[in-house]
Amino acid sequence: MLKDFRAFIARGNVLDLAVAVIIGAAFGKIVTSLTDDIIMPIIGKVTGGLDFSSHFVRLGPIPADFKGSLTSYADLKKAGVPLIGYGQxxxxxxxxxxxxxxxxxxxxxxxxxxxxxxxxxxEATAAPAADTAEVILLREIRDELKARSA
Known part of the structure; x- marks a missing residue:
């Protein structure tokens, strides 16, 4: 079984997939940063300061010992308040x-x-282009000269 597993891992497709997953994870971080740090602030500016990340609906009570902001999605989520974070x-x-x-x-x-x-x-494997009239004429002259000298 170990031999079969080693053969499975050594196959090119598995290694290609592993590389793709690693690059995809790094690419995901770049896209998340692009969205969070560039695109969403621009959308917020265009829409008059709208920040999607702070939009949520509270579904349950806030704990009595809560000390964070009542408008902070992250603070409420950290405190264990049930939320629907549609902005997220x-x-x-x-x-x-x-x-x-x-x-x-x-x-x-x-x-x-x-x-x-x-x-x-x-195009490279296509048939060669047809000979021009000059080439055909030169071939006929060559063939005629060969016939006369023979």
């Missing part, structure tokens, strides 16, 4: 849409590059 959901939705769009652009670019490569291969 909007932020995560933006993260997803950005990741999906970037992956779409990457796949599209790779598809175009692959199609261009296939076209180049097809």
């Amino acid at each position: 959901f909007v932020t995560q939705l933006m993260d997803f849409l950005i990741v999906a769009f970037v992956i779409f652009l990457m796949v599209r670019a790779v598809s175009k590059a692959t199609a261009a490569l296939e076209r180049e291969k097809a």
Whole structure:
């Protein structure tokens, strides 16, 4: 069983997948930062200071010993107050849409590059162009000269 597991791990697809997961995790952090630190503040500015991360609906009571802000999603969540954080959901939705769009652009670019490569291969393996009239004439002259000298 250990031998089979080692063979499974050594296969190229598994290693490629591991690399993709690691790069994807790092890419996810970049996209989260892009969303949280750049896009959402711009959206907030355009919408008049709207900050999606602080939008929530409180579903339960606040503990008596709560000392945080009543408008802070993070403080209330840390205190164990049941909340529906729809602002956080909007932020995560933006993260997803950005990741999906970037992956779409990457796949599209790779598809175009692959199609261009296939076209180049097809053109390279295509039949040679037809001979020009000059080449045909020169061949006829050559053949005539060979026939006369023989």
